[in-house]
Amino acid sequence: MVSLVDQAVYDVAILSDLRYPGGGAASLVAEVRAQAAAGLTTVLIHVPSPQLHHTRPFRSRIVACLRDGLADLAHDDDTDLAARVLLIRQPQIFTDDVAVVPRVRSQHTIVVLDRPPADFAEGRERIERHFGPGVVWAPVNGRVRDEMPGWALPETDWHEIADEASHITRLASLGVLSRGARPRDPVRPAARPPRRVLLVGDDIARFQAIAHHLPAGLEPIVVAGPAGLAEACAAGLLTEHLPAAADLGVSEERWTRFVRDRLRHLIHLYGPRAVLIGGVPHDGIAAAITDNPGPRWLWLRPAMWRRGTGGEWAARGPLFAGILEPGEFASAGDEGWTTTARAGVSTVDPIMGPPLRRGAGKTLLCRGVEATLPGFTVVEDEAALAVSRADYTSFHELLAARVPTVFVPDPDGADDELSRARFAAAAGVAVCATDDEAAAAALERLADPAAREALSRRCAELPFGNGAGAAAAWLAGHCQRRSEVEAESVR
Amino acid sequence: MSDEPDAADLALARRQVATLTGRLRCVEDERDAALRDRDRNRELVLALRRSRSYRLGRALVDLARDPVRQGPAIAGRAARRWREPADAPARPGPPAAVPAHVYVAIGLSRAGSRALIRALRQRVLVDADHLPVVVTDQQSLRSLRVPGVVLEYLPGPATWSRHEPGWDWETLLAGRVAQLCRDHRVTRAVVIDPRDPPTLARLLVTDRRVGSLASA
Secondary structure (H helix, E strand, O other), rough: OOOOOOOOOOOEEEEEEEOOOOOHHHHHEEEEEEEEOOOOEEEEEEEOOOOOOOOOOOOHHHHHHHHOOOOEOOOOOOEEEEEEEEEEHHHHHHHHOOOOOOOOOEEEEEEEEOOOOOOHHHHHHHHHHHOOOOOEEEEEEEHHHEEEEEEEOOOOOOOOOOOHHHHHHHOOOOOOOOOOOOOOOOOOOOOOOOOOEEOOOOOHHHHHHHHOOOOOOOEEEEEEOOOHHHHHHHOEEEEEEEEOHHOOOHHHHHHHHHHHHHHHHHHHHHOOOOOEEEEOOOHHHHHHHHOOOOOOEEEOOOOOOOOOOHHHHHHHHHHOEEEEEEEEOOOOOOOHHHOOOOOEEEEOOOOOOOOOOOOOOOEEEEOOOOOOOOOOOOOOOOOOOOEEEEOOHHHHHHHOOOOEEEEEEOOOOOOHHHHHHHHHHHOOOOEEOOOOHHHHHHHHHHHHHHHHHHHHHHOOOOOOOOOOOHHHHHHHHHHHOHHHHHHHHHH | OOOOHHHHHHHHHHHHHHHHHHHHHHHHHHHHHHHHHHHHHHHHHHHHHOOHHHHHHHHHHHHHHOOHHHHHHHHHHHHHHHHOOOHHHHHOOOOOOOOOEEEEEOOOOHHHHHHHHHHHHHHHHHOOOOEEEEEOOOOOOOHHHOOOEEEEEEOOOOHHHHOOOOOOHHHHHHHHHHHHHHHOOOEEEEEEEOOOOHHHHHHOOOOOEEEEEEEO
16 A cells, blocks of 8 residues: 655546546546535546547546536646545556556555456556556446456445445545535536516415415416505515505506516516416506517406496407416306406316315404404404405305305495305305395394304305316416417527 | 624625615616617708708708898797787796605614605605605505605515525615616615614705715
């Protein structure tokens, strides 16, 4: 064994013809990377093979290792090198005399044999002459080992490394220990940029329900107005802000330009595959679509419009690559404009968040309505009885949870709450009350457990499920498709 | 006492650099736009001078220099003066929009944010020389809203790092400040030290740097 003193000592020296084609380069590079990751120093020693007559560059993967500083390259002069372990790869280099034999001192010298060494007597003699008689001959697998009867071989093969740890472990068995530090940043494959989708609007409950079902590689970013911002943030969604015209104190015309510019900025920032618009595609949205043809623009179009309202938005449908209409339990009572504009529109079951739970005892849930009932305690969730506005989310969540409910429709609501509540009452799954007196009377009737149980049983017969998963799948499908612009740029 | 900057000092310095970067980016965009405008106007002037219409107009001007032909024009101007008294007030034009100032107020407590926004409201009451645009990481903007102050939300560093978007928060801040400068026609950007948000008194001192108010 050679004593290594007063000289910079590499942990590992790898001697090979670094131009050599074939799989050997991959193994070599894998070992270099593993060593660098473990904080071990490596020097590559290039010995031109007499069998390679053509001038070739080093293998590109080896060049990358040198460029990234994962290994040093030995000078091709007569400088002495010292290493704890010397690995000789492609020993067939030595079947003929080489022009210059590098001077390497090492504690261990291992010759890695990746093919059976037929007619290798001369080569073996040269290697042992140059690097000492203590050379260890290590086959890479059992096939090579079987071709080497009579050779003194180690018990284990010098197999291709399955992971960094296995290689470091075998080096450790030779006295080369990992330093546990990484003097140079290992080169990692570039992370695949995440796919993103922008969810624009204040329809936070439905956005949250859809986001919950999106595949792991698709990140939602909510762009909410001041009304929905806090709710979206509280839901744990990455959220951006789109101020309303009233917040800015600007004209509609100026706000249109503002929305267009803000969406352009956010699209540039996040590079989304798709932009899902919840609510109405006002002029700012239309301008943004024209201005940013890259992502797929999609419309989460609500149903249940009040009769005679909203028809002007029908003309905006062709701006979108896809339109999804969330399901309505009361769709049979829908008199809005979307009932005659469903060609090419996808529909799913009602989109809801995590299911509510029906409570026990005398508990009352109030949503958007203030009410009390003697003997009942007002709670925030898990109620035995509810009084609520008939907005989309409350309506479907309460019915799905089979909570006996008095719906008090908001006449100024964004959609046709009155038709919803009346339909539910006609179906026998809830009670509709259009004023405070009627609501109080209905609550008094539902103070009777038998009346509540009858409503709950009727709710259990409802046929609808939760369409959030299907909506997420629809959205993810659109994100997988290339946009028109991408497709055209490829053509 | 050590003069070494602590983590909060360094964070504030990074925000100031990012804000300055964003502001400069906007100024560069404005400069480029002005240059494009200038070049376009030059081309228009050259094209106009080469046009037949211009040459014809030019000939008319030359003819107008003849005093005999200027008579009707002089009469027309006199008639207009007679119809419109000299002391009639000038017709008011549209009010000139005041410039906006961006205040980057990240990391303040809810109470601190509210106090700052109210102080800014007071400030523009004292002198409506600018429109304050406050960039905050407070999520409930509705409860912070006051008249005359625009609120803009930006995810804070902690929120940003939770979502691992692939680039650092200061890069986000620089890009957002540049965008806000364009959106709101900003002429000044100020980074607020969350440890020492300014009061009205300090906001009124505008001719030099005051305490935690670092102008970018």
